[in-house]
Each structure stands twice: as structure tokens, then as C-alpha cells.
Amino acid sequence: MPGAKDRPAGPPSAGGSAFLIVGKVRRPHGVHGEMVAEVYSDFPDHFKPQHVLYVGEKHIKVLVSSQRIHNEGLLLGLEGINTPEQAGKFRNQILSIANSQVPVLPEGEYHHFELLGLEVIDSEGKLLGNLSEILVTGANDVYVVTGENGGELLLPAIPEVILNIDKDSRIMKVRLIPGLVDTKE
Secondary structure (H helix, E strand, O other): OOEEEOEEOOOHHHOOOOEEEEEEEEEEEOOOOEEEEEEOOOOHHHHOOOOEEEEOOOOEEEEEEEEEEEOOEEEEEEOOOOOHHHHHOOOOOEEEEEHHHOOOOOOOEEEHHHHOOOEEEEOOOOEEEEEEEEEOOOOOOEEEEEOOOOOEEEEEOOOOOEEEEEOOOOEEEEOOOEOOEEEEO
16 A cells, blocks of 8 residues: 655655655753653654754754653753753754655655645546645555645545556556545646
């Protein structure tokens, strides 16, 4: 089954940045400079001590000094950040990794940034639009395809619907199955 991981900051091949968003700092926590972080990645190794993260739109390079599970996500400690005031400067900032740090996935699985923007065609070759968004749900992802008229097609990311993904030609071939595929106008 096709799968997708991590959120894009835009891959260089698509004209985007060289960073991949893996989380977001929410707020400071405690008196030692830790911060609550929301995790967007399926790869917890990004947040292990001694790993490099980039904070905010300016991609400030930081080194993780500690991390532990917290009921709201993850508590992160960053080297050189020792007070709540210092941690507060990172409030609501995105956390990214360099695209060179992106793990290789097994055959048939894809990072979100690899799929966004793909042309989507049906089994007869008719262009349906471009993959504009990926909704992460409990059962399976849902691909949002935006057509030229602005209408949206919702495709469940299941093998019965997603027939083929060709990353090189940037084309996704799908089967439209009544009852499994939904349209939004």
C-alpha cells in the first residue's frame, strides 16, 4: 500500500527549500529551558540528542541536548537554551531537518514532499489534476487532487485506488471507484 511520511518544506527538485518540516515548538516548559514540541514526523530519530534541527523560517541550526515523551508531544532540550526566556524565543516555530537527513523509505512508501504536485491521471489516462494536499487520517491517508476548475477530488491512499506512482515522470495513476472516491466543489 502506498504510504507517505513527513511534511514538506519543499524539496529542491520541486523548486522548494532544502529543508523538511518534522515538528513545531509550542511553548517553553519548566525552568531549565525545555520546550514542548509537536512532532510531525514518523521518524523519532530526528529528535534524539546530538541530532541537528533547524528552527524557524531562517533555519537556525540547533543541536538537540535532550528529549523525552510528554503528554502533549515531546519535551526538547536544545544546547545553549537553559532558561524559559531563551526557550520562549522559539515559541510557535517550525522544526526542520536538511533534506540530506531524510531517511530512505522502503519500496512503495513515499515522503509527502515526494508526492505533492504529482499529476494525477485515471486508469484511461485522463488528467484529473494535481495532488495538492495529503490528509493524515487514522485508517489511511487521503490524497486531495485539485483540478483545473478548482474542484477537489478526495482519493483514499489504498491499493485499490492508487494504481501506480512514478516519481521520475511525476505521475500518479488512479482508479476511480464509486463510493470510495469523493468530490468537493
